[in-house]
Amino acid sequence: MTATAHALVGGAIAAAIPNHPALGITLAALSHPILDMIPHWDFGRGWRQKSKALLFFQAIADLIFGTVITFIFFGKTTDNLYLLMAILASESWDIMQAPYWLFGWKFFPFSTFYNFQHLINKSIKAPWGIITQAVTVTGLFLVLRTIH
Template identity: 30%
Template sequence: MLLLPHTIVGATIAAKIGSPWLALPLAFLSHFAADLLPHWNPQITQEMETENHLRSGTRRFILVDTFISLIVGSIIATHFLPNVQKTMVVLLGCFLGVLPDLFESPYFFFGIKNKYLSKLMHVQKKLQWNLDLPWGVLTQVVVVILCFWLLSS
């Protein structure tokens, strides 16, 4: 799943669940649950396995997804100002929602790999339910719309 839906799901959980002690672990775990949904991803694992690096277009796509996720997560969080605590919890929810993918970035961007990262990547790969375009993006759009509906209610 792209970073943007993970960010918005994490923000929604953090915003809607009253206790940060419950919301933040759930935001983290939501990453794995969301990856079980059918979705489209850039084929970064295959590129690393076949070419030993990410193509420049794939790198650009990931950076744009990251940038948009940072902006959208920040916008969602600022809606809770002046409640600074709630704003921070929502920002942390965004961060924790994408954290498993962030852990993988040293491998994909710098080729750095260790046994812990290998285990995480193995788990992440098993959880993925990849769909081709356009259906794999459509499922993510539905997730995002559902989250915004929940945030607005």
């Protein structure tokens, strides 16, 4: 999924369990591959056809936008360091495979993260791939709200 969707879910998990950072950060990390199994669109779609510069710019923009919007949602209610760690954990799988895409570092551990995600990632075209993502994030927001 987009970095924005991953960040929002990581943030929602942290906000739902404010007193257990170790658990929240672990769950945020685990949420990444689970979310990627849901058919979705993201900037990684067709990455081989994109220039490295475009791919890098889109990935960074998505990451920054996702972090800012997650802080807008949860920054006032959740410890900010914990929130940032949960966001980073939720993005960690893609951060670990970014060198594979961007620099062609096709060796451990980057290749391992790439191969695993390539195996489980379910990519579909926009707009359906954006709608599935919006529905998933909204649904998780509502479920996680009831926990806290």
